[in-house]
Amino acid sequence: MTQPEQKPVIGFSCGDLNGIGIEIIIKTLIDSRLTELCTPVVFASNKSINFYKKSVSDGNFNYQAVRDFQRLSPKTVNVFSCWEDEVSITPGQLTDVGGSYAIISLTEAVKALKEKQIDALVTAPIHKKNVQSEAFPYTGHTPYLKAAFEANDVVMFMVAENIKVALVTEHIPVAEVAQHITREAIVSKLKLMNQSLKKDFGIDKPKIAVLGLNPHAGDEGLIGKEEEEIIKPAIKEAKQSDVFCFGPYSSDAFFARGQHEKFDAVLAMYHDQGLIPFKSLAIGEGVNYTAGLQGIRTSPDHGTAFDIAGKGKADESSIRAALFMAIDIFRSRNGYADARKNPLRKMSAAMLARAVDEKIEEE
Numbered sequence: 041m042t043q044p045e046q047k048p049v050i051g052f053s054c055g056d057l058n059g060i061g062i063e064i065i066i067k068t069l070i071d072s073r074l075t076e077l078c079t080p081v082v083f084a085s086n087k088s089i090n091f092y093k094k095s096v097s098d099g100n101f102n103y104q105a106v107r108d109f110q111r112l113s114p115k116t117v118n119v120f121s122c123w124e125d126e127v128s129i130t131p132g133q134l135t136d137v138g139g140s141y142a143i144i145s146l147t148e149a150v151k152a153l154k155e156k157q158i159d160a161l162v163t164a165p166i167h168k169k170n171v172q173s174e175a176f177p178y179t180g181h182t183p184y185l186k187a188a189f190e191a192n193d194v195v196m197f198m199v200a201e202n203i204k205v206a207l208v209t210e211h212i213p214v215a216e217v218a219q220h221i222t223r224e225a226i227v228s229k230l231k232l233m234n235q236s237l238k239k240d241f242g243i244d245k246p247k248i249a250v251l252g253l254n255p256h257a258g259d260e261g262l263i264g265k266e267e268e269e270i271i272k273p274a275i276k277e278a279k280q281s282d283v284f285c286f287g288p289y290s291s292d293a294f295f296a297r298g299q300h301e302k303f304d305a306v307l308a309m310y311h312d313q314g315l316i317p318f319k320s321l322a323i324g325e326g327v328n329y330t331a332g333l334q335g336i337r338t339s340p341d342h343g344t345a346f347d348i349a350g351k352g353k354a355d356e357s358s359i360r361a362a363l364f365m366a367i368d369i370f371r372s373r374n375g376y377a378d379a380r381k382n383p384l385r386k387m388s389a390a391m392l393a394r395a396v397d398e399k400i401e402e403e
C-alpha cells in the first residue's frame with residue numbers, strides 16, 4: 041500500500057456484468073487526469089472491459105492488465121485480471137453469470153483491501169437477487185463487508201455535498217422494521233456516525249438529527265410507542281457518550297423544510313425514509329459509504345440499471361463522486377491520525393500554562 045503522502049491506490053469492483061457497472065467505471069477512468077490523484081485498479085477481466093469499451097462514445101480507453109500488485113502502473117488504469125474464462129455478457133439481463141462474476145470481482149477486491157494492496161475500494165452495483173449463494177448469503181455489500189472485516193457494527197452512510205443520511209435498518213422487509221428499532225442499534229449507529237463525521241469528514245463537533253419511526257414522530261405516544269420508549273432514551277444515552285444528537289423529528293416535513301441543513305447528518309430509521317429524500321436532494325451525485333469499517337469503501341447511490349445497460353446511456357456522476365470521496369476519506373483519515381500523533385498539540389493554551397516542567401536532575 042502507498043505511504044500517506046503518496047497518491048492512494050483505489051480499487052474498483054465491477055458489479056453485475058450485465059449492469060451499468062463497467063460502463064460507468066470506464067466513463068470515469070477515461071479521464072487521464074485522475075491518475076494524478078490516484079492509481080486506479082479495476083477488478084475484472086480484459087474481455088469484459090473491452091466488451092463495454094464499445095458503449096463509451098469514443099471507445100478510446102487505455103489500460104494495462106496486471107496479475108501482480110507489485111506491477112501496478114501509477115500512470116495508467118490497471119485492470120487486475122480476476123478470471124480468464126470466456127464469459128457470456130448479456131447487458132440488461134438478470135443471469136447467474138452476471139451475479140457470480142460480480143462476486144468474484146468483489147471478493148478479490150475486498151481481499152486486496154484487507155491485505156492493504158489497495159487503499160480504498162469503490163464498488164459498482166450488484167443485483168441483490170442473483171448474487172445469492174451459500175458463500176454469499178448477504179443482502180448487499182454492507183453486510184458482506186461487515187462480516188469480511190469482522191466489524192461489530194457498520195452504518196450505511198449516504199453522503200453528498202448538501203446532505204448526509206445514515207440508516208438504522210437497511211435491507212429488511214418493511215414488516216420487520218419496527219422489531220429492529222432498538223435502543224442498542226440506535227446508540228451504536230449514532231456513535232459510528234459521530235466517529236466517522238470526525239475522522240472521515242473532518243467535522244470536529246458533529247450535530248446529528250434523529251428521525252422518528254411513526255407518523256409525526258408518534259404524536260406523544262398516540263401513534264406508536266417507539267419514540268417514547270426507544271428512540272428518546274437512545275438519544276439520551278448517546279448524548280451521555282458525547283454524541284451531539286437531537287430528536288426524534290417527524291420525518292415527513294423534515295427535509296422539505298430544509299431542517300437537514302441545520303445538522304451535519306441525519307439518522308433515519310429505515311431504508312426508504314432516508315433514501316428517498318437523499319436521492320432526491322443529492323441529484324445523481326450521492327455516495328453510499330460504509331462507515332465504521334477499517335477499510336474505506338464507497339459506492340454510487342444507484343443500482344444495476346438493467347433497463348439502460350450496454351446502451352451507453354448511464355450517467356457516471358455518482359461513481360465519480362464515490363471515487364473522489366474515497367480519496368478524500370483516505371486523506372482525511374491520514375490527516376486525523378497525524379493530527380493526533382502528538383497529544384501535546386491537542387492541549388489548550390490554559391492547560392499548557394498550568395503545566396509544570398518535569399524536573400531533570402543535573403548529573
Ligand SMILES: NC(=O)C1=CN([C@@H]2O[C@H](COP(=O)(O)OP(=O)(O)OC[C@H]3O[C@@H](n4cnc5c(N)ncnc54)[C@H](O)[C@@H]3O)[C@@H](O)[C@H]2O)C=CC1
Pocket residue numbers: 060064164165166167168169181328339340341342343344345346347348353354355356358
Ligand atoms: N450498491 C449496490 O450494489 C446497489 C445495488 N442495487 C440493486 O440494483 C438492482 C436494481 O435496483 P433498482 O431499484 O431498479 O435501482 P436502479 O438504481 O438500478 O435503477 C432505478 C432507475 O434509475 C436509473 N438509473 C440508475 N442509475 C443510473 C445511472 N447511473 N444513469 C442513468 N440512470 C440511472 C435506472 O435506469 C432506473 O430507471 C437491485 O437489485 C438493487 O438491490 C441498488 C442500489 C445500490
Ligand SMILES: NCC(=O)COP(=O)(O)O
Pocket residue numbers: 179180181182183315328339
Ligand atoms: N440502497 C442501497 C443499496 O442497495 C446498496 O447496498 P450495499 O450494497 O451498499 O449494501
